[in-house]
Amino acid sequence: MHTPIIHVQNATKSFSALPVLKGLNISVPQRSVYAFLGNNGEGKSTTIRMLLGLLRADSGSIQVLGKDVAQLDKRQVGAIIDAPVLYAHLTAREYLSITRSIKNLSKSEIARVLELVSLTKAGNRKISTFSLGMKQRLALAQALMGDPKLLILDEPTNGLDPQGMQEIRELIKQLPEQSDTSVFVSSHLLDEVEKMASHVGILRGGKLVLESSLEHAYKQMTSTLKLDVCSSQKAAEVLKVAGYQTVQETPSSLNVLNPVFEQIPDVTACLIKKGVQLFQAVYHKPTLEQWFLSSNKQGA
Numbered sequence: 001m002h003t004p005i006i007h008v009q010n011a012t013k014s015f016s017a018l019p020v021l022k023g024l025n026i027s028v029p030q031r032s033v034y035a036f037l038g039n040n041g042e043g044k045s046t047t048i049r050m051l052l053g054l055l056r057a058d059s060g061s062i063q064v065l066g067k068d069v070a071q072l073d074k075r076q077v078g079a080i081i082d083a084p085v086l087y088a089h090l091t092a093r094e095y096l097s098i099t100r101s102i103k104n105l106s107k108s109e110i111a112r113v114l115e116l117v118s119l120t121k122a123g124n125r126k127i128s129t130f131s132l133g134m135k136q137r138l139a140l141a142q143a144l145m146g147d148p149k150l151l152i153l154d155e156p157t158n159g160l161d162p163q164g165m166q167e168i169r170e171l172i173k174q175l176p177e178q179s180d181t182s183v184f185v186s187s188h189l190l191d192e193v194e195k196m197a198s199h200v201g202i203l204r205g206g207k208l209v210l211e212s213s214l215e216h217a218y219k220q221m222t223s224t225l226k227l228d229v230c231s232s233q234k235a236a237e238v239l240k241v242a243g244y245q246t247v248q249e250t251p252s253s254l255n256v257l258n259p260v261f262e263q264i265p266d267v268t269a270c271l272i273k274k275g276v277q278l279f280q281a282v283y284h285k286p287t288l289e290q291w292f293l294s295s296n297k298q299g300a
């Protein structure tokens with residue numbers, strides 16, 4: 001098994017005796033886009049500051065890129081925290097050349113990162129002429145200079161319009177494949193990160209209450225086909241013979257468990273063929289958000 005790119009074990013952090021993190025465990029697999037979710041004030045930014053070595057945990061262990069965070073070479077991690085300060089009177093290339101000289105990188109690095117964020121053509125334009133989405137892409141380009149193996153982003157789509165959000169999402173999504181960069185991205189919106197993440201961790205009450213790959217989550221989600229019929233018992237017998245699993249709710253309604261959407265015509269045809277009157281069929285697949293909320297309640 002690969003070493004997690006971020007591994008937090010039992011981390012705690014209090015501010016003026018007020019506990020914010022109360023035994024936080026996080027395991028971020030390599031080459032993942034890990035969405036770190038939590039409501040406002042749950043401690044996402046605090047965690048991110050600890051991952052970047054800007055804040056020390058009171059107790060517990062924090063490993064980033066296989067090393068204790070205190071020993072980490074910070075140049076191996078790219079980050080956007082808070083609103084990035086972009087100098088409006090500079091062109092994008094001039095702006096990136098500041099980071100290039102600080103990090104002592106080759107000139108070609110500017111062209112590489114501009115290409116990655118699709119800003120090659122706008123490279124010689126002043127930042128003051130950029131849209132908010134372009135500015136955020138430029139901030140991403142800056143964070144990607146030096147080809148970091150890990151990118152840590154604190155709410156990178158905050159304040160962007162839907163198109164800007166989509167641009168950033170598409171960019172982030174392709175980073176593991178394109179440049180072997182893992183991404184740890186905080187957000188308070190599950191439906192927003194669902195479109196780009198491969199893994200999700202949910203922070204609540206100072207702990208991670210759920211951590212899962214999205215693939216696993218999707219497999220766990222149970223869809224149902226609710227049928228209103230003349231006799232649920234008869235319908236259940238007919239469907240059992242046809243290989244469907246059902247749960248009877250009332251004498252006149254039952255749920256078919258985990259049907260795929262394409263099976264609905266077959267289910268209804270089976271019933272009609274055997275003389276079971278069907279009044280209504282309603283297909284339901286929970287959203288990821290509903291699944292997480294219910295898993296959370298069960299785990300609580």
Ligand SMILES: Nc1ncnc2c1ncn2[C@@H]1O[C@H](COP(=O)(O)OP(=O)(O)OP(=O)(O)O)[C@@H](O)[C@H]1O
Pocket residue numbers: 015016020038039040041042043044045046047188
């Ligand atoms: N330097 C600090 N001093 C005192 N309290 C702090 C400090 N930094 C954060 N806190 C408190 O810790 C809690 C968590 O804050 P944090 O900014 O980490 O949450 P968050 O999940 O990032 O919230 P948001 O989504 O609103 O940014 C809040 O109650 C905040 O007031």
